[in-house]
Amino acid sequence: MQSDSIANPHEKIHPFAGETVLFATKHQKEEIIIPLLRELGMVCVKAEVDTDQFGTFTGEIERTGSVRETLRKKIKAASLKYPDGRFILASEGSFGPHPIIGFMQIDLESLLLWDRKLKFEIYAEFLDTNPVHGEQTLGPRDDFRTALKNLGFPNHGVIVHPENSVIPIFKGLHREHDVAQAMIDSFCVSTNGRVVVANDLRACHNPTRQAAILEAGKVLLEKLKSFCPSCSYPGYAITKSIPGLPCSDCGEVSQIAKTVLFECVSCKFSEEKKRPDGKKSIEPSECEFCNP
Ligand SMILES: [Zn+2]
Ligand SMILES: [Zn+2]
CATH class of the missing domain: 3.30.1490 (Dna Ligase; domain 1)
Structure with missing residues (x-):
C-alpha cells in the first residue's frame, strides 16, 4: 500500500477538497496541474475552451491587454460554457525581454484561479529566466x-x-x-x-515551459494551503514588500524590503510581517551611502 493513501489524522482536510477545478486550456496544461491539486483533494479537469481566440504566440491572433486581462477573458469563456462549475483556472505564458535586465529573455508563467461561488481570485506566477525561446x-x-x-x-x-x-x-x-x-x-x-x-511556444511542444508552469502551480498550491487568520479563506499570501532595510554599517535605510504585507483575497484582512528570510540589514556594499 502506498503511504500517501493513508490519511493523516492530524492533517485537516482542505476546505476545497472534493471540488472540481475546470482548467481552460487547449494545450494539455491540465496534465501539469492535476497532481498538484490532487494534494488538496481537488480534481482538475480540462475545460474545452478555444484559448487561442485570446492570442497566439505565432501572431495570427494578436494578444491584447495585460496578462491578468487575458486570464480573466479565458476564465469568462469557460464560465459561460460551464455555468455550474465553481472553480475555473486559466494560465498564460508571456515571453520577452526581462523588465530590468533587457538582454535577458524571460518567460512569465501566470495562473489565475477563480471561485465563482465566493467571487474571488487567487493569482500565482513564476518567472523563468532561462526559457527555450529562439x-x-x-x-x-x-x-x-x-x-x-x-x-x-x-x-x-x-x-x-x-x-x-x-x-x-x-x-x-x-x-x-x-x-x-x-x-x-x-x-x-x-x-x-x-x-x-x-x-x-505552446506548452505541449516546449518542456521547459511545462517545467515553468509546474513551478507556477507550486506557488498556487502554497497559496491554497495558506489561510487567512481572520476569515480562514485560502490564498493568504504576500502581496507586496515594504522597503526600509537599514545598512549594517551606517544605519541608513535602503529601498530594499524590510517587511512584507500579507493580504487576504477574500476579506481584505492584512498584516505586515518580517521578511520570510529573516534578513535584518543590508551589507555596506549594497548601501547607496557607503558604496555610492
Ligand atoms: Zn551604509
Ligand atoms: Zn480573510
Whole structure:
C-alpha cells in the first residue's frame, strides 16, 4: 500500500477538497496541474475552451491587454460554457525581454484561479529566466540542423514559416523530415528566399515551459494551503514588500524590503510581517551611502 493513501489524522482536510477545478486550456496544461491539486483533494479537469481566440504566440491572433486581462477573458469563456462549475483556472505564458535586465529573455508563467461561488481570485506566477525561446532565419544554403540544435530540437518542437509572412505556417514539428519539408514549402512562397525556424511556444511542444508552469502551480498550491487568520479563506499570501532595510554599517535605510504585507483575497484582512528570510540589514556594499 502506498503511504500517501493513508490519511493523516492530524492533517485537516482542505476546505476545497472534493471540488472540481475546470482548467481552460487547449494545450494539455491540465496534465501539469492535476497532481498538484490532487494534494488538496481537488480534481482538475480540462475545460474545452478555444484559448487561442485570446492570442497566439505565432501572431495570427494578436494578444491584447495585460496578462491578468487575458486570464480573466479565458476564465469568462469557460464560465459561460460551464455555468455550474465553481472553480475555473486559466494560465498564460508571456515571453520577452526581462523588465530590468533587457538582454535577458524571460518567460512569465501566470495562473489565475477563480471561485465563482465566493467571487474571488487567487493569482500565482513564476518567472523563468532561462526559457527555450529562439528564432533563426535561414536561407536555402544554411545549415538547418545546427539551427535546430540551438532551439532544443527535437524534444522542443518548432514552427516554420516564410520570413515575411506567417502564411503558411507549420507548427508542432518534432521530426527532422517534417522540418525539412516545411522549409521547402516555405522557401517556395517566401518572397525574399528566407524562412524562419522558431520554437513552438505552446506548452505541449516546449518542456521547459511545462517545467515553468509546474513551478507556477507550486506557488498556487502554497497559496491554497495558506489561510487567512481572520476569515480562514485560502490564498493568504504576500502581496507586496515594504522597503526600509537599514545598512549594517551606517544605519541608513535602503529601498530594499524590510517587511512584507500579507493580504487576504477574500476579506481584505492584512498584516505586515518580517521578511520570510529573516534578513535584518543590508551589507555596506549594497548601501547607496557607503558604496555610492
Ligand atoms: Zn551604509
Ligand atoms: Zn480573510
